[in-house]
Amino acid sequence: MNALLLLIVLWWHCFFLLWSTIHGQTRYNIPEEMKQGSVVGNLAKDLGLGLSEIFDRKLHVASEAGKQYFSVDAGKGELVVNERVDREALCGQSASCVLPVQVVIENPLQLHRIEVDIRDVNDNSPRFLKSNHVLEIAESTVAGMHFPLESAEDPDVGSNGIKTYTLSKDDCFSLKVKEIENGRKIPELILDKTLDREKKAIHNLFLTAMDGGNPVRSGTSKITVTVLDINDNVPLFESMLYKVAINENSANGSFVIKTKATDMDQGPNGEIEYSLGIHTPPSVLSVFDIDAGTGEIFLKGKLDHETQASYRIDITAKDKGLPKMEGHCSVQVDVIDVNDNAPEIVITSKPSTVPENSPGGTVVALLSTRDLDSGDNGKVTLQLPMGSLFNLKPSFSNNYALVTSGVLDRENFSEYNVEITATDSGSPPLSSKKSIPVTISDVNDNPPVFTQPSYNVYLKENGLPGSILYSVSAFDLDLGENAKISYSILDSKAQGVSVSSYVYINSDNGSIYSMHSFDYEKLKVFQIQVQAKDQGSPSLSSNATVQVFILDQNDNAPAVIYPSSAVLGSLSHQRMPRSAKAGHLVTKVTAVDADSGHNAWISYKLTEATDASLFTVNLYTGEVRTKRAVSEQDDSSQRLLIEIKDDGEPVQSATVTVSVLLEDGLHEPILDLRQKTAEPSKKNGRITLYLILSLASVSVLSLVTFLILAVKCIRNSRSSGSCCMRRSDFDDYKNPNRNLQIQLNTDGPIKYVEVLGGDMLSQSQSFRSCMSPMSEYSDFTFVKPSSTTDFKEMISVLDASLPDSTWTFESQQVSRNKRLILYAMIFPFYNFLIVQYFITVQRDLLPPPCSLITLNTDNV
Known part of the structure; x- marks a missing residue:
């Protein structure tokens, strides 16, 4: 075991010597056997660190030897003894004992090495393996013969090791100390003069070994010399030193080497027995054995x-003589290394958490390799899997830094198990693997993403305020605060009003609520821009559009716009001649509904009548006509109650009462009007002639243009029996102004009403109506108003254009012709309008089926 520790220490010694050539050297010198807590040196000062950095950067000492001999006093920054340091246990008989210590500093990771030189203390006395050594010497042994003695062992080194041997005084013996390789001293007993067994058969000697320490320590062994009778030849070996090499994986019982000795004596004195030396340590006795007869x-x-x-x-x-004689030799067995140890990967620092936006080359962990084999068997190479996002950066000796080499994305992989393979250069090579867990920390690099880029919400009008409209949802691939989402509504306007006044949103779950009830007739559609924002730093956001469509409900009853008196709440009076035939148009009831779709489909029904057999009401147009010819027996006063219903659910309705007065000899105003227009005076004819001459003298080109327009107008009037609608009329209808415009022209015998609505958001509509005096029926119809708002102003205008209005056409015609002549002379560019009017009045003063009349209102 001591030899193993010695090898480890020597390896680390070489390792740190190489390190010092790269990074410099911090070295402390202490004696062995220092008490626990003794100060080795001020580590913080020598490394250039402040006391606060010891805590902040987590300075600690790493050990490779399995024991933590030293530690750091965090309060003082001193390196102190943590365990008993026994130099002999660490370094054995090595002259130098240097204990390498790794100092790891984190945040950022740094690795320092220091060397602690352990000085030997004379704490061991020399010791002999045997306290009593028996030596047999034949009396015939000649003087000057050398007898090797057991050498003492002293674990101390240097001056504290064995320095000398002394022998107790004896006339026949003296002591000689022989120094062999490695400075080892072997005591030898020298026979100074021939022994005489008859004088002294046993010599008791004391061999003392002393070291060079202060104070001097010593050990003693007793040597008993027995004088034997004549066997005067010692066995001699062929070589005093045998050398052999053997593989470490050799099996038990393998042959190592054969030693051979010869003895010149005969008989038992020449028979030799081989044995391991009496000083052979147990570590050798447990591994080797010798054949006593052959020396193998x-x-x-x-x-x-x-x-x-x-x-x-x-x-x-030894021979078998009496006394026995013995010879000695040594065998050096070198053990050949075999690649039987796989390399090891040692993590010298705890793997740190790496942000996903870390640049390439960021240090993740520090590691080192070791292989107990030697030579090529101990050379280690490291390898990472193909496509790994990490690299190994060599540091010094067998130390490496694991660094990033590619783009990290926590959303794809939040943790990596980096598998590193260590392979030696032996034959066959051995390898081992080590997995290093690397955790990737989150960075706010993903904005919230809505489940849809846009949402369509359909909402019935007249809903309760505070009701939920819709819930939008977004998700964020990040973690923690980076994935916490809050919702908000971006400022935008609908019809000039901020959307935030219509709705509000729950910032936590994305639920959108109405702030008041919506009216389809005022607002049909609006957009909400919803923003989802995370709580990262900096925060990221994304937007989605919510289209809110208001669905119409039947919440408006039909509104009567004609007869005007019915609108104002009074009874509508109509006159009709008794000569009227079946199908005679008495009047026309017109109503509008502010709703849309089926909710605005209007039907008319005669619910009560003085004589139900006389009148009928058209279900869809509201025209009141006679079902039969009027007879003398019919009452002169007829009262009709007309009900107006829409097609909504529930049904909304209104009623109008019409009083019809039957009169004898009554002519229809429209026919009288036609007769008046058919008899132009001579004065009017002269004025017309002047007008033609004026126009011809202004511009020939204008005349050609007028003629072309006249021909087109004549063709259109012949092909259409009712209203003439020009393309410009359709264009105006398709692209209405923001304000509802209703214009009425009462200067001519033809009454034409055009209502132009605004755009969709203003909720305006367009309608047209013609009243032609060429027909006995009134053809005035409102198709669709924008609202049931007050129509009194519009109706008052319409009353002036209806057949029962009284006015003088001829006087107005003459006055207008005079003005037109004056305009033609002053403003030639009015020619187009004048010619158009001229064509109208010259065709027997009969207008085309329609002349344009426009009514103006503001956002009805």
Whole structure:
């Protein structure tokens, strides 16, 4: 065991000598057997560290020998003795005893080495293996003969080792000390003069071994010399030193070497027996054996090069004479190393946690390798798996740093077990593996991700405030605070109002709640920009769009817009001649519904009538017509109650009461109007002629343009029996203004109403109506208003355009012609409008089926 410790110490000694050539050297010198807690040196000062850094950087001492001989006093930064240091146990008989110590500093990782030189203390006395040594010498032995004696053993070294031997005084014997290799001293007994058994048969001598310590220590062995009678030839070996090498894996019973001695005597005095020397230590006796008759040495134990690389065996050859004579030789057995030890990987620092955004070359752990074999068998190489994100960076000797070499991503791998393979250069090579766990810490490198980039939410109008609209959800691949998500609504506007006034969001779970009830007629759709933000530093975020569609509910009853008196709450009075035939248009009830879809589909029904057989109401248009011709027996006053319903659920309705007065000899105002327009005066004709001459003199090009437009208008009027709708009209309908515009022109005999609504967000609509005096029926219809808001202003305008309004067409016509002539002379660019009007009035003063009349309102 002492030899093994000696080898380990020598190995570390060589290791740290190499280290010192690279990094310099910190060395302390202490005597052995110091008390526990004794100060070796001020480690913090020698390493250039402050006392606070000892705690912050976790300075500690690593041991490779299995025992922690030293520790660090964290309060003073001193290296102190932790366990008893026995130089003899550590270094044996080695002249130098240096104990290497590794000092590991973390955060960041650093490795320092120091050497502690252990000085020998004279704490051991010389000791003989046997306290009594019997030596038989024949009396015929000539003077000057040398007899090797047992040498004493002293674990101390240097001056504390054995310095000299002394022998008690005897006339026949003296002492000689012989020094062999390695400075070892062997005492020899010298026969100064021939022995005489008859004078003295036994000589008692005392051999004392003394060391060079202060004070001097000594050990004594008694030597009993028995004088034998004549056997005067000593067995002699062929060689005083035999050398042999044998593999350490040789089996028990293997032949090692044969020794041979000869004796010139005859008979029993010449018969030789071989044996191991009397000084052979137990470590040799347990491994080797000798054949007493042949001198052959055999292996009886297991060899281990790493435990002991060489053996020295003392062989004794004795004859059988009286007295017995013996010869001596030595056998040196060198144990050949065999690659029977796999290399080891030693972790010298605890693997540290690595952030996932660490750059390449970040140190993860420090490690070293060792192999108890020697030569090529002890040369170790390390290897990482193919594609590993880590590298091994050589440091010094057999020390390495495990560093990162690629991009780390905790979301893919949060922990790595880095498997390192150590292989020696023996034949066959041996290997071992070591897994180093490396934990990857999270960095906020992933923004929250919504389950969908956009969400569509359909919400019924008139819902309760505070009700949940929808719950958005996002996830974050990071950990801890980096994965904690809070939700918020980004500021945006809908119809000029901040979205945050409509809804709010639960910042923890992403649930969106309404802040008030929604009205489809005011708001149909709006967008919510939701942001998901994590709690990392810096924080990351992502957005998603929530489209909220308001669904219409039937919450508006139909509103009557004609007859106007019914709108205002009074009875509507209509006149009808008794000469009216079946199908005669009495009036037309018009209503609108602010809802949309089926909720805005309106139907008309006659619920009560003075004479139900006389009148009928169209289910969809609201036209009130006669079912039969009026007879003399019919009452002159007829009262009709008309119910107006929508198609929603539940059904909303309204009613209107119409009073019809039957009169004899009543002419329809529209026919009278036509007659008036069909009889232009001569003065009007002259004015028209002046107008034509003015227009012709302005521009020939304008005239051609006017003619083309006139032809197109004539064709359109012939192909259409009702309203003329130009492409520009459709364009205006498709792209309405923000404000609802209703314009009415009452200057001509034709009444045309056009209602232009705003865009979708203003909830405006467009409607058109024509009232043609060429027909006996009124053809005025509102298709869709934007709201049931007050229509009084609009209806008052419409009343002025209905057939029962009274006005003079001819006087207005003449006045207008005069103004047009003046405009044509002053503003030539008005020619287009004037010609259009001219075409209208010149065709027997009969207008086309429709003339454009527009009503203006503001966001009804």
